[in-house]
Amino acid sequence: MEDTQILSTLPEQDPANERSSPAPVLVFDACQIGVVLRALLFVEAAIGVVTLYGSPDALAWLSQLSLVTGGALPAVLAWLLLTCMSKRLLARIPVFLQYTLATLLGGVVALYGCGLLAFTGLVASPPWLASFASGVFLSGVVVGGLVLRAKGRTPAHTAARLAELQSRIQPHFLFNTLNSAIALVRAEPAKAEALLEDLSDLFRHALMDRTESVTLADEIALARRYLDIEQVRFGDRLQLEWNLDPQADGARLPPLLLQPLVENAVRHGVEPSDTGAMVRISTQRRGSVVVIKVSNTVPAGPGRAGAGEALRNVRERLALLHDVQGRFSSGMRDGVFQVRMEVPV
Structure with missing residues (x-):
């Protein structure tokens, strides 16, 4: 038998590899269809609740919901697209900066959505500051949910490996x-x-x-x-x-x-x-x-x-x-x- 002998099942460790820098870690990943659908539903639900406060009846609420959705939907899609395209870059920077950039990007794309409404004349006085704050808050919640989901992989994966090892x-x-x-x-x-x-x-x-x-x-x-x-x-x-x-x-x-x-x-x-x-x-x-x-x-x-x-x-x-x-x-x-x-x- 060559290198597949039972006594050689454990790979040798290279001291140089132990001293090498840790591999890049991406704390959240927005490049999945399920993530896109959940993010859109979450933002739409948040908009629906917020617009209820300023709507006297159902018709006015639907009108306000449609107006805000017209700016929020492109902003959410832009955030998802940008975070997905830049995930390799994000993985190279510290975790704190990943959080910071992702949430700030949420504020920027919210300004983009607000700008679309202002450009089309649907909003006479664009709420720039409120849009930026809302974008930061909502993107922070989405990132938090993605991080929790990513962390959920670790215990499940480890337990699965232990169960498989036990069966062997x-x-x-x-x-x-x-x-x-x-x-x-x-x-x-x-x-x-x-x-x-x-x-x-x-x-x-x-x-x-x-x-x-x-x-x-x-x-x-x-x-x-x-x-x-x-x-x-x-x-x-x-x-x-x-x-x-x-x-x-x-x-x-x-x-x-x-x-x-x-x-x-x-x-x-x-x-x-x-x-x-x-x-x-x-x-x-x-x-x-x-x-x-x-x-x-x-x-x-x-x-x-x-x-x-x-x-x-x-x-x-x-x-x-x-x-x-x-x-x-x-x-x-x-x-x-x-x-x-x-x-x-």
Whole structure:
């Protein structure tokens, strides 16, 4: 075995890298459709409440709401566009300056919206100061919400990694894998070596530090490692069918997202069945969306019900990364349990 030996699962640390400056950190990201929709709805709701104070009846309120929206909507879209385009620049500056610039930009674009109303003659006496203050306040609230959402990724991601690490080192899984390797050492040493290399890679991926997302191709490669190990254990009982679209390989997923799904398929489909089960993994690109499916046949009878923790974990992590652009569904139909995910390219 070369560099994939079990004893080399932990990467060596370079002292020079430890002394290097920390990586840029962006405390908020406005480049998602879900963020755009929420920001627009929040600003529109705030305008609706404020305009109620100066409106004697519903008709006057609608008229005032339409007038203010005409200036606020372009301003909000301009703020979202500018913050999205400059996110790489913002990531290079201190966190305090990121907050400051984002809120001041909110005031500037609010002046832009007020200027549009003044230019069109809809407002006789433009409220410049009030517009600037409102823009600063509303952008500050939006930034605060985005920061809280970004911070929500960290505990969920860490807990997910710990849960996946625990599943890798469960005694029965490790015992069964090593037992299979021992049985192959004399009869098929090359196969035993390949089995231990797959186990080594699983541990490496569980222990290594990860970024926020990885490619679908990386997740497919890791799932293949896991299924190769289980194939040795179950033999013909584990029937695999891959239907992969190369154009979907570049889609981004949270790390260690696909493997628990195939692990569930083995545990609840293959393991309790004397005759085995069929596990299917498919990917397909449809325009700007990639569809990922993991399905398995389920043996007849009561079976072994799970707590659904892995599915909830996957759903939450997918939502944290892709927000409304990521979709997750699961269910049983005609003796087949299927998990279906959609992610943007």
